[in-house]
Amino acid sequence: MPAEKTHVRTTLNGEATEYLCEANQSLLEVLRDVLFLTGTKEGCNDGNCGACTVNMDGRIVDSCLVLGVEAEGSDILTIEGVATPEGLHPIQQAFLENAALQCGICTPGFIVASKALLEKEPNPSEARIRHWLAGNLCRCTGYDKIVKAVVDAANTMGGKK
């Protein structure tokens, strides 16, 4: 007999969202396999790569280390909530213009993490960017163009472009 499911109510990408999940399902699993929001990726499932980064109540977290049941009452932003009907977010645009993705699997995690940084610190140094994003692994790019993209986005968001 399958385990009992919990009814969870959250705000997801600005919209009231409900789901059923078992206690052993991570928020990452809920997003991908229950809600079919596959933009948030699984890279390691143990908090070491950042591919599953979401913004939860204003903090970036590894959604593989949050249980689906723990998200009750939370305000969650995933990659799917970054762009608007008006267009791509400056960070997304900057990633494209700076060729900051090759295979693109780490890109959603980087975009959600960078967005949190730039909203907190609009003009971070390169060293600060590298420190903030150390929890996001990329195996394709060597990170150079990702840093450029974040700096570029900061300039756009700060009205310097």
Next chain:
Amino acid sequence: MTTVDKKNYKVIGTTPIRHDGADKVTGRAIYGIDYHTTGMLWGKILRSPHAHAKIKSIDASKALALPGVHAVVTGKDMAVAADIEVEAGETSLNYMHLSDNVMARDKALYKGHAVAAVAADTQHIAEEALALIDVDYEVLTPVLNGREGMKADAPMIHPDQTTKIMAFRFDPGTDSGEKSNVAGRSQLKLGDIDAGFKEADFIVEREYTTSWVHQGYIEAQNATAHWNNDDNITVWNSSQGTFNQRQLMAEILKHPVSQIKMVPLEIGGGFGGKIPVYLEVPAAMLSKKTGHPVKMTMSRTEVFEGTGPASAAQMKAKVGATKDGRITAAYAELVFEAGAFPGSAVGAGAQGMFTAYNIENVLIDGYDVVVNKPKSAAYRSPGTPQACFPAEAIIDELAELVGMDPLDFRIKNAAKEGDRRADGVQHPEMGNLECMEALKASDHCKSDIGGPNRGRGVASGYWGNAGMPASCSIAINGDGTVSLAEGSPDIGGSRTSIAMMCAEAFGIAAEDVHPSVKDTDSIGYNGLTAGSSTTLRNGWAVFEVTNQAIELIKARAARLWETEPENVDFADGVFFSKAEKELKLTFKEMAGKLMETGGPISVAASVAPRGAGPSFTTHMVDVEVDPETGKVDILRYTAAQDVGTMIHPDYVEGQVQGGTAQGIGWALNEEYFFDDKGQMLNSSYLDYRVPTMLDLPKLDTILVEHANPDHPFGVRGVAEISVVPPLGALANAIYAAVGVRMRDLPMAPHKIVKAIQEKNGKTK
């Protein structure tokens, strides 16, 4: 063969936004690991906990009784695949070995070797079911080192294996009849090695070792398979070669190729590791048994333990030079651990090892040795990072004895067009020396490194790259845009580069070409997304189809202008009448007139190109070493590479930077820690330490555009080789910084401290 003069390119060399970009930055792109379909079950693999064991029996009855479990398959459910070896891009594959690797038959040959697979309603139930499968193992002594495995008294991993003597890299070889864990022996011989050493005034001889490393792609292996009631199998996955995988599936399942469709979804990294099949086979078998589509993915631990990392190597090298700095002889012995089945990249390593230099006397002995570790797969210039490490480190020692600057020494000995490689082939036109000289002239080279405990190192590298067939097809739309179908999974932006070459040929914008990657039923044969060959070979295919299309459109213009097709020409995106110059129409205008002049136009072509365009590169790195902790900080890095004509310069630079980062990880921190039972202790991204962005500086590049004369768009393979030089360059930089020569990779902090302590001990 017509090529466009590079100076006149309108699209090639620009940096348009990639066609799949919006999907990828918004999370809409569906990767193999993201796939869902109705009625889908989840599969999981049971893996051997032992590095070497006989499988006496498997009892899955308790697992099958668990609610939610639908089926179990084991090696006994599989047909015996043929014992045939085929070329697969840069490595070779043997069907029987691959089949046994996908699911063990009688023996588990490494910890992590798949022994059974389960399909269940959820991933969690499937995992629980694994624990309920009883496997009776008879544990055997494992072979855990190449040189140990070569010994006469070593346990035999494959009892009937005999050593093949191979003349060259893809040679099936002649059977020596000797039973051994040495699956293959090869030798590259040029000139007279003894004479070469006699000529030398200085000789250096050393031993080197490297550890197993993993490609580290962030998206794990995955496959969703549906074995339909009509016996047609469809597989959705991330793939580095759909046609290759289709062939492997056909051979392993003994199922007609025409009844297997491989559908490539987006791929989250591969670097060679997603060439073979792993989950595709058990997913298909479970689908057949259950009547449902079955999705399988791997955990990160399974990726480390159950896929194809890059071989560890035990190597010897000996080089000699005259006192005026000419290298006269180079000898190496390369022992590569193939993993549980034969087929390491030792041959490629031998081929690339000293190849950046013109050396008249070379002898390289290569050994492909099976050990009880995962079967190795390709990893970015396979074999060459391992083999070039001793080459670049020992050449530095030679330079020091001769009294020359290491970069000047390399420049003096640089291989040029017409010089012979160790396998006897003459170098074509290439930019090896140009790279070295560009690096010499760079700001980095001229800069003062400053500080104590700082040092600068250089290293070069060579990789042959590959050709492989390609097919594509285009359809010209009435609005002047072009739909371009191709068959190479896009691992780094290639669909855009391919679209750009098409746009260039037609004189339209890159945005007006719509590329897509097709499944094996919808496009002609395509080789692997590997071998630094995707842009190159698809460029040939694009050249074919665009040329044919232009001829067809010329005939349509002729019809419009009531003249003969020979009187119509095409240049700079415009069709014009040779006789009456006012009669001209752009590509877009002609596209709008196709229906009225005879109907739609689409063209398909398949090509098998020659002229892979080998890669040469030289890197320079500045490090600071903390002598008390052994920590290495990279202060500055420059990679100079001969890149041919760059179609999309940002993506070319991205490949150079990405490979460099992997090489840095390989050099400093990445390794498989095995215990004495052959268990990998660090199978997670916590203790398998790939570089984070905080560990790397800016990665500067000098991209030398030396067009490949054998390609219509001047393309040369670019994407692999940058992983090669960091290993030697960092070893050389560490020596310059703190005076110790590191010969065992990775150059982890504790090893550097030990080397410094030993050095200080000697001078006290």
Next chain:
Amino acid sequence: MRPIEYVAAKTVQEAVTSLAEKGDAARPLAGGTDIIVQLRGGRRQIDRLVDMKAIPELNELTYNASSGLRIGAAVPCYRIYGDAEVASAYPGLIDAASLVGGIQIQGRSSIGGNLCNAAPSGDTIPALIAYSAVAEITGPGGSREVPVEEFCTAPGRTVIQSGEILVAIRVPAPAAHFGACYIRFIPRNEMDIAVVGVGASVVMDGNTVTACRIALASVAPTPVYAAAAGAALVGKEATEENIKAASEAAQAAATPISDMRGTAEYRTHLIGVLTRRTLQSAIQRAKEA
């Protein structure tokens, strides 16, 4: 992960009751960054997780200059280093709290969880010991206090009994001219488990050390409070020679093993190097305080 029961406790009493019901088959959940990984890997087998994050006392972070700092057991690292007053008063603690994983981990993980996880490598533990921190525990039998240096008893094991919970960690207000620092060695620049970590604190009177505490991570089954090493420096001038002697005493207090993160010899060597560097920094901070 195996099926598991999840209970969100709202009060200390609820948590204690819920945990006591299941004994060893229940564990508290705060940030989850250790326990979720352990459950997935089969390294812990439990039936129930009791979420502590809604319990008010476990979420309080209070500081005043005279009574010191009280960190609720579930308070995440980011709140600690994000509080300007706390950061300014306890830089040695901030050294450690900012090192636990990366930003994403620090968004969830708590110092309380780091302590209860009782890994020999727990980065915050030597820092807490250097600050003479005390663990406040509540259970069915009432409340008690345990100095942090006595809290961990074996890898993954603590003095917490069945049904008890860590409610808060109390860190005394630093004395005048007090300085503390935590430094660890890792092969990369972030995201690694400490090969060796050293937390040290001193109280200075001019150039004389009047109090000194040294604690070590990753060199024994539990974090080590190297009392003799600290004592060796008390009453002495902060000279290179005396600091070296204290470092050597710290080396003697450790029983490191060789594992995939480092050899015993290398760890012993690093204890010497890091103790020296940590003491120098603590002394510097003390002089500037």
